[in-house]
Amino acid sequence: AQRVTQPEKLLSVFKGAPVELKCNYSYSGSPELFWYVQYSRQRLQLLLRHISRESIKGFTADLNKGETSFHLKKPFAQEEDSAMYYCALRGSNTGNQFYFGTGTSLTVIP
């Protein structure tokens, strides 16, 4: 069965420090992985998706099929990065539904 695991519920880093939000998944086929972000009092919005191979707001994420991971990274955290981050999976045989992790709340300490 498909599953997305975000092991850290809370993560605090100092401004300027590197940050990595972990995401592991379980899926037997070829998944499509996404990161969504929810800033305070705002709606959930797409941050990036693995097929785009892009960097958004300094964040990158690489799909590692061997480790079944899609960790989100940023070399230098900024205060405005403080938000809730959700990793999500969409599989080739799951229709169009997404499977979300439980989220990681990131706090960047000034």
Add this chain to the structure above:
Amino acid sequence: NAGVMQNPRHLVRRRGQEARLRCSPMKGHSHVYWYRQLPEEGLKFMVYLQKENIIDESGMPKERFSAEFPKEGPSILRIQQVVRGDSAAYFCASSRGSVYQPQHFGDGTRLSIL
């Protein structure tokens, strides 16, 4: 483009009443998805609809819950005879198509059952 609009933002119901949650997709989007987020949990898929059709309702509880997306008007998630355990945030998302299209989310409706 106003984005995905959900209303109401907050809904309070007493046990046994009905709750109706509305979702208007983004302009040009014909696919709608409903998710539920219970306290301390991630978003869980409930149902996927296209205009006038339910495509996948595998995440929907078998009783008391129903969803529709009529030809005209918003998508409606309906919960009959609500119970305390239905208290949650309900999110709607829409997409232009189904394949390789990202989903855009609304602000959610927070349902509280007294």
